[in-house]
Amino acid sequence: MDERVKNASVVSIGNEVLSGRTVDTNAAYIGQQLRLIGVPVVSVHTVGDRQETIVRTLALAASEADIVIVTGGLGPTDDDLTRHAFAEYLGVELELRDELLAAIEALFQGRGWPMAQKNRIQACMPQGAAVVPNDWGTAPGIIAEKDGAVLFALPGVPREMKEMLAASVLPRLRDLAQGQAVAVRRLGCYGAGESTIAEMLGDAMDRDRNPLVNCTAHAGVITLEIVALAATEAEAQAMVDAEEAALRDLLGNLVFGVDEQTLAEVVGLELARSGRTLALAESCTGGLVAKFITDVPGATRYFTRGWVTYSNQAKIEELGVPAELIEAHGAVSPEVAAAMAQGARRRAGTDYAIGITGIAGPGGGSEQKPAGLVYICVDQADGTNTSKHIFSRDRRSVRLRAAQTALNTLRLGIGG
Numbered sequence: 001m002d003e004r005v006k007n008a009s010v011v012s013i014g015n016e017v018l019s020g021r022t023v024d025t026n027a028a029y030i031g032q033q034l035r036l037i038g039v040p041v042v043s044v045h046t047v048g049d050r051q052e053t054i055v056r057t058l059a060l061a062a063s064e065a066d067i068v069i070v071t072g073g074l075g076p077t078d079d080d081l082t083r084h085a086f087a088e089y090l091g092v093e094l095e096l097r098d099e100l101l102a103a104i105e106a107l108f109q110g111r112g113w114p115m116a117q118k119n120r121i122q123a124c125m126p127q128g129a130a131v132v133p134n135d136w137g138t139a140p141g142i143i144a145e146k147d148g149a150v151l152f153a154l155p156g157v158p159r160e161m162k163e164m165l166a167a168s169v170l171p172r173l174r175d176l177a178q179g180q181a182v183a184v185r186r187l188g189c190y191g192a193g194e195s196t197i198a199e200m201l202g203d204a205m206d207r208d209r210n211p212l213v214n215c216t217a218h219a220g221v222i223t224l225e226i227v228a229l230a231a232t233e234a235e236a237q238a239m240v241d242a243e244e245a246a247l248r249d250l251l252g253n254l255v256f257g258v259d260e261q262t263l264a265e266v267v268g269l270e271l272a273r274s275g276r277t278l279a280l281a282e283s284c285t286g287g288l289v290a291k292f293i294t295d296v297p298g299a300t301r302y303f304t305r306g307w308v309t310y311s312n313q314a315k316i317e318e319l320g321v322p323a324e325l326i327e328a329h330g331a332v333s334p335e336v337a338a339a340m341a342q343g344a345r346r347r348a349g350t351d352y353a354i355g356i357t358g359i360a361g362p363g364g365g366s367e368q369k370p371a372g373l374v375y376i377c378v379d380q381a382d383g384t385n386t387s388k389h390i391f392s393r394d395r396r397s398v399r400l401r402a403a404q405t406a407l408n409t410l411r412l413g414i415g416g
Contacts, residue, residue, distance in 0.1 A: 005040070005180050005229055006039055006066045006067060006173075006176055006177045006180065007039060007040050007041070007042045007065045007066055007067070008034050008039050008040070008041050008042065008065050008066070008067040008068070008069060009041070009042060009043045009044070009045065009061035009062075009064050009065035009067070009068050009069075010026075010027045010030050010031060010041055010043070010044045010045070010061075010068075010069050010070075010071075011044075011045045011046075011047065011054075011057055011058070011061050011068060011069070011070040011071070012024045012026055012027050012044070012045070012046045012047075012070075012071055012072055012156075013046075013047055013048075013049065013054060013070060013071065013072035013073040013081075013082055013156070014048070014049060014072040014073065014156055015048045015049050015079070017046055017072070018046060018047075018048050024046060025158060026071045026072075026156065026158060026161055027044045027046075027071070029158070029161075029162065030069055030071070030161075030165065031044070033165060033166075033170060034067075034069075034173070035182050035184060037170060037173060037174050037177060038177050038180045038181040038182045038229075038233075038236075039067065039173055039177045039180075039182070040182055040227070040229065041065075042064055042065050043061065043064050043065065045057050045060070045061060049073065049079040049080075049081055050081070051081045051084050051085050051088065054073070054081060054082060054085035055085045055088050055089045058070070058085060058086070058089045058151065059089060062146065062147065062149040062151065065149065066148070066149055066150070066176075067149065067150055067151075067152075067173060067176070068149055068150070068151040068152070069151075069152045069154065069165075069169070070082060070151065070152065070153045070154065071153075071154050071155065071156050071161050072155070072156030073085075073153075073156065074122065074139040074140075074141070074142075074153060074154070074155045074156070075122070075139060075155075075156075076116070076118040076119045076121055076122055076138070076139075077118065080121075082142075082153050083121070083124060083125070083126065083142065083153070086126045086129065086142055086144060086151070086153060087126040087127075089146070090126050090127075090128070090129070090144055090146055092126050092127040092128060092129075093126075093127055094124040094125065094126060094127075095124060095125060095126075095127050096120070096123055096124050097123050097124070097125050097131070098123075100122070100123035100125070100131065100140055101120060101123035103123075103140075104119055104120075104122055104123055104138050107138055108138075119138060122138055122139050122140065123140075125140075125142060126142065126144060128144070129142050129143060129144040130142075130143040130144070131143070132152065132153075132154065132164050132168045132169065133164070133167070133168060134155065134160060134164055135163070135167075136159060136160045136163050136164075137155060137157060137160045139155045139160070141153050141154045141155065141164055141168070141169075143172075150172075150176070152169050154169070179231055180229065180230070180231060181229070181230055181231065181232055181233040181235070181236045182227065182228070182229055182236060183226075183227075183228045183230070183233065183236035183237045183239065183240045184225065184226065184227050184228075184240070185225075185226045185240045185244055185258065185259065186223050186224065186225050186226070186258065186259050186260075187223070187224045187226070187244065187247060187248075187251075187255050187257075187258060188221055188222075188223055188255070188256050188257040188258070188261060188262075188263075189221070189222040189223070189224060189251060189254045189255050189256065190220060190221055190222070190254065190256050190263060190404065190405075190408045191253075191254050191408060191412075192222070192254055193217075193222075194215060194217045194222050197215070197222050197224075197251065197254065198215060200250055200251060201213065201224075201247070201250060201251075202250075204243075204246070204247065204250070210228065210229050210239070211226050211227060211228035211229075211239050211240060211243045212226075212227045212228075213225070213226055213227075213243070213247070214227065219397070219400050219401065219404060220400075220401050220404050220405070221263075221404065222254075224247060226240050226243045226244060226247070228240045228243065244258075253412060256408065256411060262292070262295075262296070263292070263404055263407040263408055263411060264292040264293050264295060264296050264407055265296050266411060267293075267407050267410055267411050267414070268293065268296045268298070268299055268301075268302060268303075270411070270414050271301075271302035271303075271352075271414065272298070272301045272302050274414070276302065276350075276351035276352065276414070277302050277303070277304050277348075277349075277350040277351050277352070278293070278302055278303050278304070278350055278351070278352045278353065278354070278410070279303075279304055279305055279306060279344045279345055279347075279348035279350040279352070279353040279354075280293070280303075280305075280306035280307065280344065280353065280354050281306070281307045281309060281319055281340040281341060281343065281344035281353060281354065281355045281356070282306065282307070282308050282309070282354075282356050283308070283309055283310055283315070283331070283340070283356060283357040283358070284332075284356060284357060284358040284359065284360045284374060284398075284399065284402060285356050285358075285360075285399050285402050285403045285406070286308055286310065286399065287306065287308045288399055288400070288402075288403040289306075289354060289356065289403045289406050289407065290303075290306040290308075292403060292404075292407065293407075304348050304349075304350055305348050306344075307319060307344060309321075309340065312326050312331050315331065315336065315339075315340060318343075319339070319340050319343030319344055319347070320339075320343040320346070320347070321336060321339040321340060321343055322339065325339055330369070331357055332357050332358055332359055332369055332373060332374075332375065333357070333375060334375050334377070334386045334388065336355075336357050336375070337355045337356065337357045337375035337376060337377040337386055338355065338377045338379065338384050338386050339355070340355030340356075340357060340377065341353045341354055341355030341377040341378065341379035341384060342355075342379050342384065343355075344379075345379045345380070351380060351381070352378060352379070352380050352410060352413070352414070353378075353379045353380075354376065354377065354378055354379075354406050354409075354410060355375075355376070355377040355379065356374065356375070356376050356377075356402060356403075356406055357374070357375055358372075358373055358374030358375060358389075358398070358402060359371050359372065359373050359374075360372075360395045360398045360399050360402075361394070361395050361398055362394070362395060370390065371398070372390050372391045372392055372393075372398050373388070373389070373390050374388075374389045374390075374391060374398070374402045374405075375387070375388055375389075376389065376402065376405060376406045376409055378406075378409050378410050378413050380413065385409065385413060387405075387409060389401075389402065389405060
């Protein structure tokens with residue numbers, strides 16, 4: 001990363017965040033907003049309500065970044081210690097600001113509430129620090145500088161934090177970060193594991209590169225995030241474009257979509273574009289593929305109907321699967337998966353149909369057919385494509401991976 005680039009560290013304070021009682025949405029929101037103005041976040045810290053811990057974390061964050069944004073711990077109670085920690089870190093005393101106290105008293109008076117004496121602490125600031133006005137609550141924020149880093153303290157209440165960030169912090173940071181821009185793009189990949197994709201990418205994931213490529217995995221979807229830093233937004237976007245093209249060359253049809261696109265959305269776009277239709281016949285997934293398909297607005301353009309044929313009798317009666325086929329091969333077999341897909345396509349009159357049968361577990365498996373075994377078939381006019389999969393882990397994961405793999409199989413079959 002170029003030394004010119006101003007970066008940030010975010011610190012979230014509060015025992016309730018550490019315990020999991022409160023989900024830290026503030027750090028994610030701040031990171032998103034900083035990216036929009038070209039300031040990358042290099043670290044996020046979460047600490048409890050202990051003054052010495054907060055002081056150490058402020059020093060660490062300031063050593064990592066040019067900008068430190070702290071949320072939480074600015075309330076009036078004894079466990080709200082951010083202002084005290086700021087004063088200790090800066091090597092100064094807290095001082096009562098009369099104008100802040102008057103504003104807090106006026107706020108309580110305007111609401112018809114008595115003001116407890118504990119609220120006076122919210123009018124105290126570290127000596128020499130500037131104030132972040134809070135027009136939405138009683139706790140003003142803090143702006144201070146030390147050793148080349150600028151530090152902000154904002155309330156932990158999300159609404160107050162967001163309003164103060166937008167009104168007072170981001171405008172100052174835009175000036176501080178002039179001449180730098182961040183562009184981000186995400187590529188969704190399916191069909192190979194995280195380690196396999198990493199090997200295919202080679203040095204594209206080196207940590208010292210610009211653009212930087214990050215990798216995360218969830219439910220079989222591998223997301224590659226491209227982060228480019230440049231002097232202007234246009235230059236950063238051009239760098240992202242070039243990196244995306246290079247990654248697509250390396251990964252081919254493992255890449256299914258961009259940014260927030262899901263497999264179901266990509267499949268739906270291709271079906272709608274070509275005017276083709278889809279039906280579903282699900283057993284072990286229990287309608288999960290249909291849910292994913294219909295989560296996408298406008299799915300009526302291409303999805304006509306689906307069956308959840310959980311029992312053998314339902315497969316026979318609803319889809320026309322021959323009873324002797326189930327007796328000969330078992331309900332979990334490539335033959336039955338194909339018969340389900342063919343029956344669904346025939347009865348729905350669609351261009352494509354998917355058939356899924358398997359053992360979601362945790363019970364019901366055998367040595368020959370273990371839990372996690374799933375057969376997926378995509379049927380179309382020019383033939384069927386049936387594949388065998390063994391998904392590990394729990395029942396929910398097996399069903400999720402089976403549904404995602406079914407969509408990906410269809411995607412590859414229609415050239416998406």
